[in-house]
Amino acid sequence: MDQDNHLQLIKDIYFPAETIGDSGTSDSDNLFINKIIFDWLNEKTQKSIKQWLQTLGVIQRTDLTFLNKTIIPNASTYNTSENALKTIIMLFMLFQKHDIEKKELNQLKKLKLLTTRGTLIAAEQCCFCDQYKPRLPLEEYLKAKEDKFLSFDYVTSDIFKKENEDLTERRRFFIMMGVQEELHPIVFNRKLTSYEAAGHGFCD
Structure with missing residues (x-):
């Protein structure tokens, strides 16, 4: 049961971060075990039940666990126009603290980013605007x-x-996610259909 007394799947719910409060992190739009239940689980006599829930995948909600449990598995669909900015700001903070590196960021190439026109497209399809000084x-x-x-x-x-x-660190962060800093040739070893060519951005 979550903080709003609704039943949730185990894969979608977290233990709140005990040292910070129910929100766990800067992002509070998530599902946490009901506080009354959580307090009960923290009683010494219920230790085995809490450990059992942990083996099923219920973990403490931190930005890092949220990245691994929720964002990476749903990279292509997670970002929306409402959360696109705060998600990346959170990830960049983890990057600055060296909590995540190339291994994690390489798994976010499908994560949608905002363009200068406000459109959401996959990181691997983005190029830096001139303000990033690519x-x-x-x-x-x-x-x-x-x-x-x-x-x-x-x-x-x-x-x-x-x-x-200095924007160097930000460019490095986004490059690890697949954002392009320069043009790269694409080699096709066979003739493309018109539909395939259009999918790669070619037009008549």
């Missing part, structure tokens, strides 16, 4: 035709950003 600035030449440039709101909306921040 190695090869492309936005000025392609922005009229392409809606694939990463929104700079990920920097301007981050309340933890430093004044006059």
